[in-house]
Amino acid sequence: MGTYSYAGTCRAAAEALQVPWERCEILRGRTDNHLPHSSGQGGSNTIFTHTRTNWVAAQDAITKLKEIAAQDLGGAPEDYTIGDERVFASAEPARGLTYAQAAARAIELGGKFSGEEYPDDINPITQRAVQGLAGSGLIGVAKDNIPGEGQPPGILVGFCEIELDKDTGKIEILDYTAIADCGTVVHPKNFENAMRGGAVWGVGLAAFERHVYDPQNGLPANTGLYQSKPPTYLDVNVETKMGAVNIPDPQNPTGGRGIGEPTQGAAAAALASAISDALDGHVFNTAPTTTDMIINHLAGNDYSTKYLKTNTF
Incomplete structure (x- = not known):
């Protein structure tokens, strides 16, 4: 799909984070908002490449949510799961943090959690975007390193x-x-x-x-x-x-x-x-x-x- 694929690809991140679509806000790429252009909405490629990139960024955010919860509430990151916009202990669902609380803690903790540190392998344009967003919340960022062969068009x-x-x-x-x-x-x-x-x-x-x-x-x-x-x-x-x-x-x-x-x-x-x-x-x-x-x-x-x-x- 071409036009409007920006919405379809963003849903990959929403699905991974288990956030209802009506609770999501899509921000268009603008350099003054530290959201740079990535690619056009091409029907042959966008749905394949951008759902993957949204997915890996969401997975990075999930990993950080679990690490923050484990650091604040005890246990190991693998003891935690997500759902209903919360990160919580799998064995004790009442023990957890809302996404908002975890994002606030990410700002306090800094480092990789707030985007002050980021992976070395991400694109230079993405690096500048992370630098601009650093300290504004929990930053999920990752390069798409999912193995793939051949061409994406159907x-x-x-x-x-x-x-x-x-x-x-x-x-x-x-x-x-x-x-x-x-x-x-x-x-x-x-x-x-x-x-x-x-x-x-x-x-x-x-x-x-x-x-x-x-x-x-x-x-x-x-x-x-x-x-x-x-x-x-x-x-x-x-x-x-x-x-x-x-x-x-x-x-x-x-x-x-x-x-x-x-x-x-x-x-x-x-x-x-x-x-x-x-x-x-x-x-x-x-x-x-x-x-x-x-x-x-x-x-x-x-x-x-x-x-x-x-x-x-």
């Missing part, structure tokens, strides 16, 4: 049914269904938005948005949207059917994985395959496949767009 398969008018070359999308393997769906509503939006984008890639560049100076020859038409509601299917396998990603404590670009690529490939099927298997081997190309093919004529040699997307 996998998606799309199925497209069309009706193609061989007199005009016009395409009508009758049905489109997409199933995603993107780990645990962290934000169901935004998952649906990403699946729908990506499908529309894919339709534009496959059938409408032709980009033309002047070969002499490299400038775009398209000077308006009417010359490289994005798809509208009239060009796409009325309803996008979607689903997710919802199998947690083993390399993410929250199970999530991105689903940005695959939504576009699957829709574009499914539509291109449907066009090929409607034309008895003919493959244009380029994108987009526009109505003039379809008409020229059916008439036995050449079409202006040649085979794709370089993908510059």
